[in-house]
Amino acid sequence: MDYWMAFLVGGAICGAAQWLMDRANISQIHMLVGLVSIGALLGALGVYDQLVEVAGAGALLPMSGFGYLLAKGIASHEAGQGWMNMGANMFQYIGLELSFVITLSFVAALICKPRG
Template structure:
């Protein structure tokens, strides 16, 4: 059932984003910011962890999960380093994911040889 819940929740998040893109004048970048901020707010309110336990990867993979990771990193860094944790926590918590995205994007560009539209 875990796979089904992940599929349904992840699909619902994607469908909601698609509705926002089609029915509003919001640009994709703004929708992504809304998702990241939403994940951080849900984490701060303590609502994200129960949601993630129910939905699994359906909740942790989309941008909501990235926002929650940033929030968790900031929270832990503030507990450890005080005020400076506000600036360090998000970078520390998300460094591995961002680095992997950069490395794999570069490797994909070598394999597929992208070209500029002209």
């Protein structure tokens, strides 16, 4: 059941984003920024936590999950630790996701012929 919920929620997020891009003529970069911003906002309000409990990776893998993890890293920052520690807390949560994306991009560039 967990796999189905992850599939349905992640697919709903991505499907809604694709539908908006098709119908409202929104560019890909605007949708990317919108998803990250919505994820960060919902994460700061505590709403995205409930979605992650229900869907797990289905809510964390789209770009809205990236914004949620950024907000979670900032929220875990304790007062008096300084700005550098806030940045370290952000990357503590998103480090695995960033390293996966960089590795996957490198492998895709080796397999496919990049343009430009």
